[in-house]
Amino acid sequence: MRVFVLSKEGIPLMPTTPRRARLWLKARRAKVVRHEPFTIQLHFETTSYTQSVTIAHGETLLQAEVHLRTDISEKLTRRHTYRRTRRSRKTRYRAPRYNNRTRKAGWLPPSVSSKLAATLKAVRFAASLLPVRQVNVEIASFDTQKMRNPEITGAAYQQGTLFGYQMREYLLEKWQRMCAYCGAKDTPLQVEHIVPQGRGGSDRVDNLTLACAPCNQRKGTKTAGEFGFPQIQAQACFPMRDAAHVSSLKTALLAQLTRQFGEQQVQVRFGYQTKYQRIQVLKLSKSHAHDAVAIACELGKVVTPLSVVWQMRCLPRGSYQRFNGKRSEHKVWAPRKVKGWRLYELVEAKGQHGYIGGRRENGSFVVKDLMSGKTLVEVAPSKLLRLRRPSQGWLMRRLPASYLGAKEDGPSSLSYNKGVYVPQ
Ligand SMILES: [Zn+2]
Numbered sequence: 001m002r003v004f005v006l007s008k009e010g011i012p013l014m015p016t017t018p019r020r021a022r023l024w025l026k027a028r029r030a031k032v033v034r035h036e037p038f039t040i041q042l043h044f045e046t047t048s049y050t051q052s053v054t055i056a057h058g059e060t061l062l063q064a065e066v067h068l069r070t071d072i073s074e075k076l077t078r079r080h081t082y083r084r085t086r087r088s089r090k091t092r093y094r095a096p097r098y099n100n101r102t103r104k105a106g107w108l109p110p111s112v113s114s115k116l117a118a119t120l121k122a123v124r125f126a127a128s129l130l131p132v133r134q135v136n137v138e139i140a141s142f143d144t145q146k147m148r149n150p151e152i153t154g155a156a157y158q159q160g161t162l163f164g165y166q167m168r169e170y171l172l173e174k175w176q177r178m179c180a181y182c183g184a185k186d187t188p189l190q191v192e193h194i195v196p197q198g199r200g201g202s203d204r205v206d207n208l209t210l211a212c213a214p215c216n217q218r219k220g221t222k223t224a225g226e227f228g229f230p231q232i233q234a235q236a237c238f239p240m241r242d243a244a245h246v247s248s249l250k251t252a253l254l255a256q257l258t259r260q261f262g263e264q265q266v267q268v269r270f271g272y273q274t275k276y277q278r279i280q281v282l283k284l285s286k287s288h289a290h291d292a293v294a295i296a297c298e299l300g301k302v303v304t305p306l307s308v309v310w311q312m313r314c315l316p317r318g319s320y321q322r323f324n325g326k327r328s329e330h331k332v333w334a335p336r337k338v339k340g341w342r343l344y345e346l347v348e349a350k351g352q353h354g355y356i357g358g359r360r361e362n363g364s365f366v367v368k369d370l371m372s373g374k375t376l377v378e379v380a381p382s383k384l385l386r387l388r389r390p391s392q393g394w395l396m397r398r399l400p401a402s403y404l405g406a407k408e409d410g411p412s413s414l415s416y417n418k419g420v421y422v423p424q
Helices: 018-026 072-086 110-129 144-148 150-154 161-174 213-219 230-236 248-261 271-281 288-296
Strands: 003-006 012-016 030-034 039-042 060-067 135-140 189-193 208-212 266-270 308-314 346-349 352-359 365-368 375-379 385-388 394-400 412-417
Touching: 003 018, 003 030, 012 110, 018 030, 018 039, 060 110, 060 288, 072 110, 110 248, 110 308, 135 248, 135 271, 135 288, 161 189, 161 208, 161 271, 189 213, 208 213, 248 266, 266 271, 271 288, 346 365, 346 375, 352 375
Parallel strands: 003 039, 060 308, 135 266
Antiparallel strands: 003 012, 030 039, 060 412, 189 208, 308 394, 346 352, 346 385, 352 365, 365 375
16 A cells, blocks of 8 residues: 655655655645545655666556446437427527538547546546556557568467467457357357368468367368368458457547657557466456556566555536536526535445435435445435545545456556556
């Protein structure tokens, strides 16, 4: 457990131990700037001694799961419906807008652009706590260019363990994660030689396919053609089509990160490297947080993940155009605070922990579950006990890494290790 430290000027320094932070605070040499995660700011000048120690011991400093918003599309549909019905009511004139819009180059659908913005926001948040020198991003499960390079598909297959991982990811993608002969899914698949090795078949990727154990057994020493699958034999020669799987979100994210941190500071990772690092080097089980640790640390370097993971939920700003537009008739706004309470504050009510999800006119507050968003209780505000306020647009909560209740639609993980910084 580390305490995050900001310099006198507010620039993040290397985190320190709680003990030292306590001494600084006691001596009035520092002040608390944030409680979650605990961050202090120094009152005295420091030389930037920070970087020289970073690479020494592999230690994870901050581990977080970021829950992106999934309500954008639904909310925009609702807004569209409201606008539609408002047209026929007595209301201000709205120019028809169905046909006078062009989409700029690089346009992303609102739901995707929200995810992009939130991911960048999360990276900036981490960079406000730690001296981030490098950002590692996983963009696809394997490196298409490497797979197409004949030198690698040839000899390296027999040699590199890392390549074994890459090849398996590639085959899973190329053969759609099923047995090439019977189409069986969700069974253990084996890497299978289309022309068997015993009959001169090579180890190159284009001679490989996936088969379930029974099919592999039955095929024996036959070639795929002899086994009754000439189309597989034919398909084998063609490498997979190019990187259509690198989606627009990932491309945009990479471009924006590069713009913010510089080209040298952003490193692209592939899923096979993550998998290799997580299983072979770190020996960790499958989880978002563990994957993030594997992405963040240098290949081959051992770091220990933290036992706690921050759960960060991206919050809407709530600046709805309906009422707060320049020419809106009404300037109606639910006050930021009702009886001293804001939305999304973490509270305890009737023994349950949740966040304020709604404040009803009849005076009762709706407390919702942090992970599922389901209503837990409805109580009067006087019954609430404040645990934490959201900070910088994030609802944050620290949970043990073993906590598995968090099964929202796939949170994307961020993790920052000491191992990723480049010493200066
Ligand atoms: Zn099969």
